[in-house]
Amino acid sequence: MIITLLVFLPLLGFALNAFYHFNSAARKREPSVWVAGLIASSAMVAAFVCALIAWARLKGSAGVGPVLEESLFSWMNLGALHVEFGYRFDRLSAAFTLVITGVGALIHFYSIGYMENRGSARYFCYLNLFCFMMLNLVLGSSLPQVFLGWEGVGLASYLLIGFWSKEMANIAAAQKAFLMNRIGDLGLLFAMFIAFKFAGTLDLARLAGFEFRPDVATVFGLLIFLACTGKSAQIPLFTWLPDAMAGPTPVSALIHAATMVTSGIYLLARLNPVISQSTTVLLVISAVGAATALMAAITACFQSDIKKVLAYSTISQLGFMFAACGVGAAEAGVFHVVTHAFFKALLFLGAGSVIHALSGTQDVFKMGGLRKRLPFTFWTFTAGWAAILGLFPFSGFFSKDMILHEALVAAHGNPWVFGVLAFSALLTAFYMTRLYVLVFFGESRLSEEAGSHVHESPLVMILPLVILAVASLAGGWFGVPVHLETAHGEGASSVSPAVIMALSLLIAGVGAFLGYRKYSGTIQVEATKDPFRVDEFYGAVVGRGVKSLASFFGRYLEDGFFQKILQVSGAAVDLGGNLFKTVQTGSAQGYLLMMVLALLGLMFGLVFGVNGYGN
């Protein structure tokens, strides 16, 4: 029952907050953020405790892949299709569940402080709904259940990105995220159709053990991958994520660190046995992952909005994880998901704390010198910075090294992927240092208005930062045994992990040094630009293509054809009406005369056998 309980606790929080919201609205009162936030947070904390208990049980149970399974009811029973609605808790799900509930709970707490003056019970409703859907995604026992969560997080993220719905830009960003995700969802749907047709089952465990025909495996893998590129913001569907920064900052932390964007990695890792059946799919995944890592890292160097830098950095890190899945080292990818959840949540929440302190300023060129004025935020942000750079002994060091090492030595590893990832790591160090220096060091470049009331965030925001900083520092040690094990286990390449570690530290050092040198002296304000102009490209090609197709149909099919049909049929009815209108004189005797004449005609026909009446 423990797993069902842990999944449904956020739903309970959602229901309570929804009730609270409507009850307040009925009494024309503003719901208290503290009450709503505490309801939502305690639901998450309780879920986290449940997750810990379940994890302890999992550790205690024997067997090679221990699984806790809870089946609730038979969801679909249509002919050959049987889908159970149930939850399955194994090591992979455990990692994700602990991250979602743990980091999620911290973000809920943080939101209380961040949203104090502009939140409502509605906000916490959405947060809880999001977590519920995400838990369904990672714990569901079958593909349809994953799909339920998959769509659910899409919906919740749509609601949260557009939470401040009074601004058109936010709504546009929410819609963009939703539509981009839908494209990916199509891949998952088609993958399900294929799975049912060829494997006859949608159960994840049975599907993972199924041997597809090679060509089917390739198509299935590519469709799954398409779905993952949508959710996890990879080329070509990544453009929604930077725009998704329109939402409140804790939402960015929740969506871009702990949960939604990692669902693609989850699915790839879950279906890893199937994906691995096709080398084409693996090659595509690693190539796209590496390309995304590089592209997003380059773009991040040109952003001036603190949240946009972090957003592109997330895309880049997700690229690392995809590359890891692509080279056949999914466990390295999942390990990076976990560490990344800690330090990216930390960075986002730190950025939120900075934005909160500066009353909404997000431009890094209008910050500077905040080290003294926001000491807690500074030190925790430092931990996040060190972690994402991969400095020893922070968590990013272990997970990123593991990916880099696997890129060389894993079964499908390849030096190109390694090279691209290593260069991306260099860029990561560069742009993160750029951000770090611009925000916290140097002279203050604050505007008068923002500078006058800079204040450190309240305790409810600082505490999650500190906890996450500790997790960023210590989180890597969980994966160390796995790290060393895989490092020595495979002899595909003679590169030793130590060399990679040294190289990666060197890369981080060089990147950080370059970033520090460029941005520590006098600072020239750089305009934000998108070196790849992907949005413009989509606007020009896809947008304009669809538009011209629509106008073509509008002009020729709609106006030229359907409109004509309607006009002609309308005109025919009109003509007939006018013709027969003359008969309707309104004179009763006129009608009578017609009746008599008609009767006479009928009788005539009857008697003389016209048209066979006469027999």
Add this chain to the structure above:
Amino acid sequence: MTMLEPWMMLVVSLVIFGVGLFGLLVRKNLLVMLMCVELMLNGVNLSFVAFSKIHNSLDGHLAVLFVMTVAAAESAVGLGLVIALFRTLKTVDSDQIQILRD
């Protein structure tokens, strides 16, 4: 003095029916038109009786009784309608009662 032959009765009934129909078509006064309807009904009644005699059957008589009953009811309703029409439109001229047109 010859017997009254059934065909003579049919001719008379046809004439009565024709007079009624003609009157219904050409007269404009609603009351007269109602009377013409009665005339037509009675023409039909006569033909029923004639056929009854021809076929040596009582069915015709039966039908006549029904027709007379219905005719009584019909004239009551019809007269009522005419009075109601007269009250609202102040006329019983069928040419001027064309309010259902267009």
